[in-house]
Amino acid sequence: MKVFRDTKKQHQWSLKEHSKGLKPGLVPTMGFLHKGHLRLIQNAKEYSDRVVVSIFVNPTQFSGGEDYNKYPRDEERDLELLEEEGVDAVFIPEPLEMYPEGYETYVVVEELSKKYCGRSRPTHFRGVTTVVLKLFNIIQPDVAIFGEKDYQQLIIIKRMTKDLNLPITIISSPIVREEDGVAMSSRNKYLNPEERKKATVLYESMKEAQRLVANGITDVDALKKEMIKIIEKKEHLRIEYIEFVEPETLKRVKKVGASNRILMAVHIGRTRLIDNMKIKGQAE
């Protein structure tokens, strides 16, 4: 397994693989890998000939008050895991390699980036699209794999890829959950044992909405009310948003139709968790 910290060397490696007729697939991560990431890597293997994983805690997607400095990191363990998974190359740049002095170029997917998570994190998606475009240009993948866990991010990346005519196929990979339903996330590490127990409410409330929809309740306000009831049974939780949306445009719906999605963000103590779930309307 090759480990590159230098953008030029990573780029050269990718060109060489291309020249052999091999298609690289990219799995962009912020490291501190869990089973969700490993699922993305397995997906990448299906769709490409060479798997490149990037590990980069990207400063431009965190704002001042956020957790950039305390974001969990464990490079040694990550590299062991990636070696075991049979990854071909790992790209681990330093922040100054990615954003040298004088850096000032940003990519914005304007409307999609303002909604939902974008309301509380106004520069977050700008940072994500910018770093992903940079990774695309350095690594030149034919396919890139993104998890459905960050569903709004996935849709924004798809939109950017289409809008900018990037010759890259974006593959999405389903959420991997713990046994109790909590979506795997590096940020789960922030939760103390008591908070960790409460974290199941995101999954539970969405499952309840799914059940109600299956029983014919399609009014979004009524569904939200039931979800909020479940969440508010636990103390010290703050709902940031619960939205029922169209799966590709992320437009809000008032009545649950075919293949809509619930998106939600909840704060547990000082930790912000997001989750989402496909919900089948009666049209299906």
Place this chain on the structure above:
Amino acid sequence: MKVFRDTKKQHQWSLKEHSKGLKPGLVPTMGFLHKGHLRLIQNAKEYSDRVVVSIFVNPTQFSGGEDYNKYPRDEERDLELLEEEGVDAVFIPEPLEMYPEGYETYVVVEELSKKYCGRSRPTHFRGVTTVVLKLFNIIQPDVAIFGEKDYQQLIIIKRMTKDLNLPITIISSPIVREEDGVAMSSRNKYLNPEERKKATVLYESMKEAQRLVANGITDVDALKKEMIKIIEKKEHLRIEYIEFVEPETLKRVKKVGASNRILMAVHIGRTRLIDNMKIKGQAE
């Protein structure tokens, strides 16, 4: 000479040339070609194996009150000229091909885009960088040629290319001038004969500044004052800006040093003209 109106077909052609080991060079234009463009094409031939010229009057770099609709167009003549020049491919997309419904992704080089021309045209450079990045992704050139006539644009494109890790070499090509010194520009067509005569003041005033610098005057305020005198001898002219800047960062200087550049924009009647000139300070 191939003519492509479809992004996918242009992209396929470029991939095919790449697969033969040939390097495409791109000359992006808005059409209505003049000798300045032909110079760019000759430059492209030096640096690449295949020359692609794009012709696209890009709506996103014009704002509401500007000349998008009346911008001069003459596709038939352009294609004849390009055929004569021995260009390999011409890419002429329709606006809806480049910006389909739901389009919302933009690239911004933040600080450089706010200065000088960016003050009177706040979304102009955002439109330029966005369309250039799209053209780069569609055409996949190894080199791209930009004229020094749009000097701020050239520096912004260089910055974007570096910041986004694009594997493309940006080549700049000197201004081509009419016999009386007026920089060639498709917008010169807007000038009536009287205005066209006055248009020489941009060149004349910069030449005078150059002469004064050669005689040891390096104070920028003093130089500007002399330039303004020359321009104000003619009626109905409005100076938008005259700036003396560092050539790569476009930072203003107070004293003319090595390889500084004069940038200027002047309105003649309803037409806005820009020009620039390298000016050698005493350090050289």
